[in-house]
Amino acid sequence: MRYAVLVTGPAGAGKSTFSTSxxxxxxxxxxxxxxxxxxPAATGDAFEYEPAIDIRELISLxxxxxxxxxxxxxxLVYCFxxxxxxxxxxxxxxxxxxDDYLIIDCPGQIELYTHHPFLPSLVxxxxxxxxRTCGVYLLExxxxxxxxxxxxxxxxxxxxxxxxxxxxxxxMSKMDLITSNPDNSSGGPRxxxxxxxxxxxxxxxxxxxxxxxxxxxxxxxxxxxxxxQAIVQLIEDHPLVSFLPLDLTSPxxxxxxxxxxxxxxxxxxxxxxxxxxxxxxxxxxxME
Ligand SMILES: Nc1nc2c(ncn2[C@@H]2O[C@H](COP(=O)(O)OP(=O)(O)O)[C@@H](O)[C@H]2O)c(=O)[nH]1
Ligand SMILES: [Mg+2]
Numbered sequence: 001m002r003y004a005v006l007v008t009g010p011a012g013a014g015k016s017t018f019s020t021s022x023x024x025x026x027x028x029x030x031x032x033x034x035x036x037x038x039x040p041a042a043t044g045d046a047f048e049y050e051p052a053i054d055i056r057e058l059i060s061l062x063x064x065x066x067x068x069x070x071x072x073x074x075x076l077v078y079c080f081x082x083x084x085x086x087x088x089x090x091x092x093x094x095x096x097x098x099d100d101y102l103i104i105d106c107p108g109q110i111e112l113y114t115h116h117p118f119l120p121s122l123v124x125x126x127x128x129x130x131x132r133t134c135g136v137y138l139l140e141x142x143x144x145x146x147x148x149x150x151x152x153x154x155x156x157x158x159x160x161x162x163x164x165x166x167x168x169x170x171x172m173s174k175m176d177l178i179t180s181n182p183d184n185s186s187g188g189p190r191x192x193x194x195x196x197x198x199x200x201x202x203x204x205x206x207x208x209x210x211x212x213x214x215x216x217x218x219x220x221x222x223x224x225x226x227x228x229q230a231i232v233q234l235i236e237d238h239p240l241v242s243f244l245p246l247d248l249t250s251p252x253x254x255x256x257x258x259x260x261x262x263x264x265x266x267x268x269x270x271x272x273x274x275x276x277x278x279x280x281x282x283x284x285x286x287m288e
Pocket of ligand 1: 009010011012013014015016017018108173174175177247248249
């Protein structure tokens with residue numbers, strides 16, 4: 001069985017950093033893991049490790065922008081259309097990884113997750129190839145500094161999970177900036193230590209954060225009242241999104257996130273028992 005984790009989320013959320021830490025963690029547990037870079041705009045030094053498969057070997061955003069005269073967003077759309085038209089390239093590349101955990105690092109343009117058909121097509125393709133796929137959506141903890149920005153992030157996560165229709169996990173990344181950095185004053189006075197209770201209202205989004213007790217705060221533009229009420233209602237009726245906190249400075253935190261991903265994908269559930277000569281230490285480590 002092959003597994004793929006689609007690492008999604010807005011630009012700067014920490015997707016590439018998480019992908020690398022995730023891969024390192026799996027390899028340290030003697031599991032074979034590789035990164036697939038799907039961001040045609042990734043700069044050369046974005047990865048601590050060479051991605052095993054890299055869309056930039058098929059098509060580079062820079063070439064598309066230079067030769068076709070597209071901007072970065074149009075260029076990205078072109079690159080994904082090109083990828084889907086040349087999907088045999090991906091099949092061939094994937095053929096080299098038989099028993100692997102593939103970590104697919106995606107670009108940060110959120111329209112890619114909310115309404116373009118490319119990622120759903122790609123996911124269907126992976127599924128047809130027998131690759132069990134799940135999605136993780138990263139939102140960075142700095143979104144907690146602005147309630148409205150935060151809820152727009154929640155809605156984007158919701159729209160991505162509904163659009164992609166695969167097992168899904170939302171992650172609040174960069175929690176080190178929230179809990180262990182009380183003196184960091186760059187984000188103003190609120191960018192300090194928060195109580196657990198306050199953090200919990202974000203990890204399990206409490207719509208009353210934007211409309212406390214059903215009433216608007218006086219400094220909210222009245223034109224947004226109805227919209228905010230509708231958002232509160234949507235989230236109350238469909239509590240689809242909650243976040244797992246990720247603090248990459250804590251090995252336990254990464255371990256917890258990895259075990260949730262394993263569980264979501266039912267990792268190892270239907271592995272064939274291996275012939276004894278295939279066994280090595282790594283296999284025993286995996287079996288727990
Ligand atoms: N403090 C902190 N910074 C992080 C973390 N993960 C990523 N970053 C930083 O956030 C920026 C964007 O990270 P990157 O992984 O490139 O984000 P991507 O655009 O989603 O791939 C970089 O400057 C990273 O060093 C984290 O867990 N904690
Ligand atoms: Mg990246």
